[in-house]
Amino acid sequence: MTATAIEGLPLTRLEVFWAGLVLPSFAGSGAGFTVREGEVDYLAGLARFMGAASEKAKLGIRLAFLLAVTAPVWLGGRLRGFSSLGAEERSELLDRMSRHRVFFVRELCLLLKLIACMAIFRAPSTRERTGYDRATPGATPHRRKLPVLSHAAAELTEERAA
Amino acid sequence: MSRWDDEVDFVIVGTGAGGATAARVLSEAGFSLALVEEGRYLKPEDRPRELVDAMAMAVRGMATLATDSVVPMPLLQGKCVGGSTAINSGIVWRMPEDVRAEWASRWGLTGLVGEAMDDAYATIEDELGVGPTEAPIAGGNNLLMARAATQLGLPGKVIQRNARGCEGNGRCLQGCPVGARQSMEVSYVPRAIERGARLVTDCHVERVLLERGRAVGVRGLVRDASGSRRIEIGARRGVIVAASAIFSPLLLARSGVRHPLLGERFQAHPGAAIVGRFDEDVCMGFGASQGYEVPMRERGYKLEALSLPPDMLAARLPGAGRDWQTRVGELGRYAQWGGVVRMEALGRVRAGLFDGVSVRYEPTRADLAKVRDALLLVGRMMFAAGAKEIYPGIASMPEIVRSEAELVERMPIELARPDVHLVASHLFGTTCASADPSRGVVDEQLAVRGARDLYVMDASVFPTNLGVNPQHSIMGVVWAASKALAAREHARRAA
Ligand SMILES: Cc1cc2nc3c(=O)[nH]c(=O)nc-3n(C[C@H](O)[C@H](O)[C@H](O)COP(=O)(O)OP(=O)(O)OC[C@H]3O[C@@H](n4cnc5c(N)ncnc54)[C@H](O)[C@@H]3O)c2cc1C
Secondary structure (H helix, E strand, O other): OOHHHHHHOOOOHHHHHHHHHHHHHHHOOOOOOOOOOOOOOHHHHHHHHHHHOOHHHHHHHHHHHHHHHOHHHHOOOOOOOHHHOOHHHHHHHHHHHHOOOOHHHHHHHHHHHHHHHHHHOOOHHHHHOOOOOOOOOOOOOOOOOOOOOOHHHHHHHHHHHO | OOOOOEEEEEEEEOOOHHHHHHHHHHHHOOOOEEEEOOOEOOOHHHOOOOHHHHHHHHEHHHHOOEOOOOOOOEEOOEOEOOHHHHOOOOEOOOOOHHHHHHHHHHHOOHHHHOHHHHHHHHHHHHHOOOEEOOHHHOOHHHHHHHHHHHHHOOOOEEOEEOEOOOOOOOOOOOOOOOOOEOOOOOOHHHHHHHOOOEEEOOEEEEEEEEEOOEEEEEEEEEEEOOEEEEEEEEEEEEEEEOOHHHHHHHHHHHOOOOOOOOOOOEEEOOEEEEEEEOOOOOOOOOOOOOOEEEEEHHHOEEEEEOOOOHHHHHHHOOOOOHHHHHHHOOHHHEEEEEEEEOOOOOEEEEEOOHHHEEEEOOOOHHHHHHHHHHHHHHHHHHHHOOOOEEEOOEOOOOOOEOOHHHHHHHOOOOOOHHHEOOEEOOEEOOOOEOOOOOOOOEOOOOEEOOOEOEEEOOHHHOOOOOOOOOHHHHHHHHHHHHHHHHHHHHHHHHO
16 A cells, blocks of 8 residues: 555545455455455555545545444444454445445445455456456457557557557 | 637537537538547557556546436546547447437427438448447357347347457457547547647636627636646637536536526436356456347337446445355356336436536336336346346345246336436437427527527437437537538638
């Protein structure tokens, strides 16, 4: 996490702390696809997102963090803080938030999940482990010189073909 | 000394489908132009693959601009040179005949949708290399949908796109990295520049300057690496507003234009989609982002294959934690197809507190019935193509559905609005065109009523939505209007 990314975040220190707890928790269990230590910079991804998001969304994100860190109480029924939960328990809470009957809760959870995913897939190594990019067997991308109108694009394509 | 920072024949605000087409026609007709765009200019090689970076550069508000509602609907728009064409899938549809007939008879727009439009289509299709998505770059998501349509006997077809030499990078939303999609920033904008047009980027036009009712120029705020400054560009012959169905009415209102319908009649084609899991490799990472469709016009919607970047796909898979991570580990096994609905709802756009804009728009019961119908059909198609499980994304249904029978049984008879996640990227109608002054903010020449030398040339002039992808219709209408404008100005010059 770079200092500039934190500086760019329109969040209080406490909210940054919450973000650092909540965003990694979507992929917090040890099963299936896992994020390796230090592989993903969640706060940098969040900063990039918030830097371009609408004012309404920025407010939504802050509210979403508040909802998530207080979820052990209002959703889990236990007087505990999010930070005192284990990784699996945090994931479970987010899982429950994502299917909550109130639209608003589901939607805010989805917003955080999308930001977490954007941060995860900003790291090229994570993408390689999902099978997303494998070419369909038998399909060979063809190349031809493009009669495009933009010189810049045409030059680029020629360079690539060369 | 001139009061202007620059002075041209026409100032065009916005470089999307509408603005760039006007620039293409007017620059070729010999007029000097300034194209003023709020977003930045991105070369194909500047477009990152990583979604958060790509969207931060080119998508307005990271796609978080939404309707004002307890159930907000995200409104997707581009904010860069090329406008929304720089993030779209390049799907090309001519305006349906029934829409053309209605626009001519009910709205008096024969000059725009008659023969002039046919001529425009022929030229645009030639210049932008419109053709069917080629088989080698179809990709698994599109091919599976074709299989499903065949199995169910649906009228599916390969999508026509404005792409030349597409490599199937599946990055239409992030921006084509090889400039194959002929969006406006690689086609009509550079073409106008070659003919002398000047491009001013990173400049938010705050007002059209009106003097004694005549548009004489624009005032904008430039924000770039060197800081921010105000500029004024003079327009000897007129100002063309092409800032989209959301921002054109706001700019006109800020500039002092008044009409009872300004900002009214907002319309859209909202959509929702289903993700399905297959045993075979689908690999959305390869193939045209959108290469196959099933038009169901008589039922009020259109089904389309829609590949997602990995981040969006992962976010769309159900839940969090253990099961979710297991699914994310197999991202290559998923397909996504959706339904885009021609809704009857009418909304309105106004200046607002948040982000300067407020959009009111609520789908009607009939609209939601079409969404339900479309999603049911998509679900059936998924199972016909061999899906092992699907994620309908309907809150009142199970998150995971494993058979067609379960889908039919559990699909609610009626969808409530919070049940379904709708997104709108085809937006129309807030400076409606009509030959009748009481029904049109602009007239049949797209000239703003109550002002001189001020025009609107983008999707906001559409009196109705279409039921098909709109870029080509916008370009056709704007082409016809700007040809006629050029002819009138030549006549004025000669007189
Ligand atoms: C993700 C996505 C996918 C789509 N896929 C397809 C498709 O495959 N086929 C199809 O036919 N249609 C598609 N569409 C729709 C199509 O792209 C739009 O309908 C079309 O581009 C709208 O044209 P427009 O000129 O009205 O506005 P836009 O293309 O949105 O252009 C408006 C421009 O004005 C600029 N602007 C706004 N306000 C100001 C201001 N005050 N000052 C300066 N500049 C300003 C904006 O930054 C923008 O660049 C898609 C849209 C999206 C968002």
